[in-house]
Amino acid sequence: xxxxxxxxxxxxxxxxxLGTLVLIMALIYILMRLxxxxxxxxxxxxxxxxxxxxxxxxSKWGYKDNLIVGLGKVxxxxxxLSLFKMVSPVWNQPxxxxxxxxxxxxxxxxxxxxxxxxxxxxxxxxxxxxxHGSIRESVVLWSALMYRSLPVFWLGMxxxxxxxxxxxxxxxxxxxxxxxxxxxxxxVDWFWHVILPVICLSxxxxxxxxxTIRNMIMDEMSSDYVTTLRAVGYxxxxxLEKYVMRHILPPVITMMAIDIGFLFGGAVVTETVFxxxxxxxxxxxxxxxxxxxxxxxxxxxxxxxxxxxxxxAEILYAYLDPRIRSTG
Amino acid sequence: xxxxxxxxxxxxxxxRMGVVGLAILAFITVLAAFPQLFTPYTPTQIFExxxxxxxxxxxxxxDYEGKDIWTQIVYGARASLIVGFLATILTIAxxxxxxxxxxxxxxxxxxxxxxxxxxxxxxxxxxLLIVFATLFREGFIVSKLIGAGRWTLWDTAVVIxxxxxxxxxxxxxxxxxxxxxxxxxxxxxxxGASPSRIxxxxxxxxxxxxxxxxxxxxxxxxxxxxxxxxxxxxGDPNTPDWGYVMYTAYANMLAVVxxxxxLWIVLxxxxxxxxxMGFICVGEAIDDYLNPRRRW
Numbered sequence: 001x002x003x004x005x006x007x008x009x010x011x012x013x014x015x016x017x018l019g020t021l022v023l024i025m026a027l028i029y030i031l032m033r034l035x036x037x038x039x040x041x042x043x044x045x046x047x048x049x050x051x052x053x054x055x056x057x058x059s060k061w062g063y064k065d066n067l068i069v070g071l072g073k074v075x076x077x078x079x080x081l082s083l084f085k086m087v088s089p090v091w092n093q094p095x096x097x098x099x100x101x102x103x104x105x106x107x108x109x110x111x112x113x114x115x116x117x118x119x120x121x122x123x124x125x126x127x128x129x130x131x132h133g134s135i136r137e138s139v140v141l142w143s144a145l146m147y148r149s150l151p152v153f154w155l156g157m158x159x160x161x162x163x164x165x166x167x168x169x170x171x172x173x174x175x176x177x178x179x180x181x182x183x184x185x186x187x188v189d190w191f192w193h194v195i196l197p198v199i200c201l202s203x204x205x206x207x208x209x210x211x212t213i214r215n216m217i218m219d220e221m222s223s224d225y226v227t228t229l230r231a232v233g234y235x236x237x238x239x240l241e242k243y244v245m246r247h248i249l250p251p252v253i254t255m256m257a258i259d260i261g262f263l264f265g266g267a268v269v270t271e272t273v274f275x276x277x278x279x280x281x282x283x284x285x286x287x288x289x290x291x292x293x294x295x296x297x298x299x300x301x302x303x304x305x306x307x308x309x310x311x312x313a314e315i316l317y318a319y320l321d322p323r324i325r326s327t328g
Numbered sequence: 329x330x331x332x333x334x335x336x337x338x339x340x341x342x343x344r345m346g347v348v349g350l351a352i353l354a355f356i357t358v359l360a361a362f363p364q365l366f367t368p369y370t371p372t373q374i375f376e377x378x379x380x381x382x383x384x385x386x387x388x389x390x391d392y393e394g395k396d397i398w399t400q401i402v403y404g405a406r407a408s409l410i411v412g413f414l415a416t417i418l419t420i421a422x423x424x425x426x427x428x429x430x431x432x433x434x435x436x437x438x439x440x441x442x443x444x445x446x447x448x449x450x451x452x453x454x455x456l457l458i459v460f461a462t463l464f465r466e467g468f469i470v471s472k473l474i475g476a477g478r479w480t481l482w483d484t485a486v487v488i489x490x491x492x493x494x495x496x497x498x499x500x501x502x503x504x505x506x507x508x509x510x511x512x513x514x515x516x517x518x519x520g521a522s523p524s525r526i527x528x529x530x531x532x533x534x535x536x537x538x539x540x541x542x543x544x545x546x547x548x549x550x551x552x553x554x555x556x557x558x559x560x561x562x563g564d565p566n567t568p569d570w571g572y573v574m575y576t577a578y579a580n581m582l583a584v585v586x587x588x589x590x591l592w593i594v595l596x597x598x599x600x601x602x603x604x605m606g607f608i609c610v611g612e613a614i615d616d617y618l619n620p621r622r623r624w
Contacts, residue, residue, distance in 0.1 A: 016446075023447040028459065035463030149604040151552050151571075153559045154597030157578055161593050165585045211612060219619075258449065265452030269556050273578070283455065284560065287462040299455070306450050 009318055017307050022075055024303050025296065029074050030067065032292050038063050039090050039290050061089045062292075074296060083300055086293040090286070095297045098282065103301060106278035109270070110263045112198045117205020118256055125213030130240060132218065144210050147203055152266050156200045156273035163196070170196055197274045204266040205256065213252060220244045250320045257313030261306040332537070340613040349609025356603050360405040369396045371403040371568065379580070381587040388591045391576055392583070400573050401596050407569035408600065411485050412551035418489030419496055419546055420539055426493060427500025428527045428535075432508055438501075445494030453491050454556055460487045461562040481564045484554050492550070496542055503535050537618055544611030548604035555600055570596040 040057050043049045049057070058064045065073070077083035084096045091098055124144055131137040164170045171193055220226060221244065229239045268280030279298055286294035340346035359366065375386075375394040382389045388397035430441040448456075460468060461479050470482035507513065508531065516530050555571025557563060561579075563572040573596040577584055584592055 016443075019443065020447045020450060023444070024451055027447070031459060032463060036466065037463075145605060145608060146601070149548075149601040149608065151555060151597060151600055151604075153556060153578075154574060154593075154600065157574065157593050157597070160581070161584070161590060165581070166590075211608075215615070215619075261450055261452040262454075263452075265454030268454060268458065269559065272560060284458060284462075287459055290463075295459075299451075302455070303451060306452075310450065 006319065010315055013311055013314055017311050021303055021307055022078070025074055025078060025300060026071055028299050029071055029292075029296060032290070032295065033067055033070065035290070037290050057089070077296075078300060083293075083297050086297070088286075088291050088294045090289045090291040090294070095294055098294065099279070099297065099301065102277055102279050102282050105276065106264075106267055106271070106280060107305075109194065109197055109201060109276065109278060110260070110267055112194070113201035114205050114256075114260065114263060116198060117202035120202065121205065121209050122213060122252070125210050125217065126240065126245075128210075128214050129217035129221070130237065141214075148210065150203065152200050152204060153269045153273050155203065156196070156270055159196045159200065160273065197270045197276055200273070201263060201266050201270045204263055205259070209252060209255060212255070213248065216248050216252075217244055220247055250317045254310075254313045254317050257309045258306075260309050261302070264302045264306070336537075336614065336617050339617040340610065343613035343616060345609040346613030349606045349611075349613065352602055352606030353610065356405055356409065356599070356606065359402060359599075360409045363399075363402045363406065366402045367396070367399040369399040371395065371400050373399070379583045379587060381589055382591060388595060389587060389589045391592075392580055397573065397592050398595075400568050401570065401599065404568055404570040404573055404596060405599065407481060407564075407567045408551050408555065408571075408603070411481050411488075411554045411569060412547045414482070414485040415488040415492070415550040415554070416543055416546045418486065419492050419550075420542055422489055423493040423496025423542075424500050424532060424535070424539060427497040428504050428532050430497070431501035431504030432523065432527050432531065434505075441497070442501075445497055448491055449494045451491075453488070454553055456491045457484070457487055457553065457557055458560065458562065461557055479562065479564065481554075481567050481569070484557060484564070485550075488550050488553060492546070496539075496546070499538060499542070500535055503538060504531055507531050507534055541611060541614045541618060544607050544614060548607035551600065552604060570600045 038058060040049060040054055044051075044054045062070060062073070074083070077086070084099070085094060087094050088098060124140060128137045128141050128144075131140075159170070217240070221240075226239055226244065229243060230236075264280070267278060268284055270276065271278045271280040272284070279302070283295060283298045285291075286298065341350065373396065375390055375396065377390055378392055378394045380386060380390045386396050386398065388401065391397050391400070426441055426445075430438040461484070464483070465479055467476055467478055467480070468483040468487060470476075470486055471478060471480045474480075474482075504527075513526060513530060516526055521530070554563075555569060555574070558569055558571030559575045559578070561575055563569065563575065565572065568576075574593070577592045577596075584590070
């Protein structure tokens with residue numbers, strides 16, 4: 001019964017992932033509690049707070065909680081989503097209002113980079129495998145290799161220096177300031193601002209898998225079923241696109257889903273280079289200020305995004321390839 | 329084992345990408361080992377001017393403290409390579425041990441270790457690294473031991489290893505699960521070998537080729553991760569790596585633009601990119617060698 005197997009598989013996967021999520025949050029919370037310092041230290045040192053006020057603030061914002069109690073609060077907040085209703089001691093704003101616009105910015109950046117990167121990766125992988133051994137393959141492969149080797153932030157700096165400062169083709173800041181009523185204007189302007197960060201970040205996505213995809217295609221091309229299809233007289237391109245791709249895509253999709261997390265890591269660097277107001281910057285500043293509620297909530301969002309995409313990819317994979325379900 | 333290594337080396341030196349990669353790595357190694365050959369100054373030497381444009385005496389100009397930028401770039405090779413290699417060796421050590429134990433014993437041990445590795449794999453490693461480096465500004469394990477009083481390059485390497493072992497552990501685990509059912513393992517068991525002897529003397533050596541090819545995958549990635557951390561301003565200013573040089577360039581972007589000192593931006597990143605490319609090329613050659621189906 002495929003239906004029942006699928007349901008059990010999904011339930012076990014989701015439970016497993018919930019456990020992972022709790023472990024991740026616990027890890028981050030404990031790390032932050034182990035580290036020295038609070039956001040109010042600076043004010044105490046400057047003499048803007050008295051000792052009593054300092055102590056009061058510490059207990060008010062939960063910096064004096066018992067580790068176990070604090071952990072319990074965090075896990076409770078995770079499931080009731082009250083983590084987002086907490087107030088940041090540094091910004092004195094509820095987290096939800098801090099996160100909302102930045103989350104949209106970052107999700108736009110990450111998704112655009114992901115789509116662009118995976119399309120490039122799969123298409124170039126197909127192209128190189130199809131033209132194996134030709135001069136065109138070497139040219140494409142070497143240029144893709146160079147693109148892959150460039151550090152994200154360096155690419156961003158090159159873009160900024162040569163295209164924005166010297167060339168003047170693109171704006172220095174990556175977020176749009178214009179609030180026109182003309183929707184088309186707004187969209188064009190937004191693209192204008194976001195195109196450089198997206199190109200930078202996209203190299204972290206599937207271009208990394210270019211070689212994996214190409215090697216997998218080449219492995220498949222020497223397998224028996226391809227020989228059979230060739231003997232039957234199918235065109236090479238048809239074999240590649242219809243039969244080989246079907247074998248290759250499921251594992252590639254799963255790999256890429258797992259690596260969505262890396263895009264969030266890369267987003268911090270990209271956002272720094274381009275001064276882009278996103279989650280990455282927020283997290284970076286929050287960790288720096290020891291603003292624990294914001295760090296926890298932001299990590300929760302990112303972990304949730306990664307876990308949801310991985311789980312969906314795994315379920316899709318199991319759906320496409322029934323052999324996976326039994327081994328789990 | 330030894331013969332296989334020689335044969336592999338021969339294959340790599342006759343592989344088109346392998347040769348390019350080895351040449352690049354040789355150049356970078358010379359740069360890291362003998363920086364004195366390439367620059368007359370030392371990275372801590374301070375000159376009187378600041379922010380000068382490129383000149384014959386200072387090919388990349390001077391930075392905000394009056395330090396020669398070209399010298400910093402040359403010496404940065406050493407820092408970048410050290411952090412990359414150290415993190416790789418530690419990662420392979422941790423990943424190898426955990427992979428062998430969890431593959432060999434299976435059961436609860438395996439599930440527990442894979443659960444932890446799952447969690448670590450899902451979180452972006454750069455973000456975790458930032459958490460460590462920012463929270464432990466006053467120094468983490470190694471810096472505490474040597475009394476540096478601040479976050480150093482060694483901490484970066486150790487923390488990278490602490491959060492990056494899962495992928496290596498998984499690969500080794502899969503290999504061990506195949507190996508442990510081989511007849512020779514049964515034979516050793518009958519001879520009365522202890523589990524630790526079987527694991528580390530008889531099974532782990534079999535995974536050496538796999539571990540070697542991991543080096544070429546992990547090292548460039550770690551070099552870029554460490555450089556990203558430095559670029560965010562969390563690096564070690566006393567031993568500047570390429571990321572740190574780029575951080576100072578970015579922090580002084582306006583001076584760079586006004587002096588047309590684009591070498592300050594281009595060179596460190598270019599060297600880092602070339603190094604990464606060298607590792608990828610060698611890695612591809614080793615991969616082709618290990619996978620005979622792909623040797624055309």
